Amino acid sequence: MEKKSEVLAAILSLLFTGLGQIYNGQIAKGIIYMIIGIICAALGVVLIGFILYPLFWIYNIFDAYRTAQNINRNLPPPPPQGTAYQQPQASQPIMKETIIREREIVKVKCPYCQHLVDVTADTCPNCGAREKR
Numbered sequence: 449m450e451k452k453s454e455v456l457a458a459i460l461s462l463l464f465t466g467l468g469q470i471y472n473g474q475i476a477k478g479i480i481y482m483i484i485g486i487i488c489a490a491l492g493v494v495l496i497g498f499i500l501y502p503l504f505w506i507y508n509i510f511d512a513y514r515t516a517q518n519i520n521r522n523l524p525p526p527p528p529q530g531t532a533y534q535q536p537q538a539s540q541p542i543m544k545e546t547i548i549r550e551r552e553i554v555k556v557k558c559p560y561c562q563h564l565v566d567v568t569a570d571t572c573p574n575c576g577a578r579e580k581r
């Protein structure tokens with residue numbers, strides 16, 4: 449079901465009883481409302497319709513408005529935005545891996561104990577020997 453305009457539903461029912469209901473997709477209800485509206489209008493000739501028709505007319509406007517509101521409320525939420533933005537997240541672990549590899553390259557073997565020592569370190573953390581650059 450598509451989104452309905454509460455205001456348009458109300459305006460349609462304001463113009464003619466049942467129109468807003470038909471707009472809301474309630475075809476049978478709209479037709480019944482139209483028939484009731486016509487009967488009420490016809491009864492206007494016999495005075496009582498002067499009371500019945502406006503009452504039903506106002507009710508019909510509110511009904512169309514409320515129904516459109518309910519339709520919109522029951523609509524499933526729109527698909528989550530930015531689902532296409534999942535790719536940069538997936539590439540993040542690969543980025544981390546390359547950084548680790550780069551750090552490994554920066555490490556050099558200690559000439560005394562063969563321990564891998566960071567080039568930025570002054571002394572070997574394994575044997576304490578001074579590293580020469």
Ligand SMILES: [Zn+2]
Nearest residue numbers: 558561572575
């Ligand atoms: Zn060493």
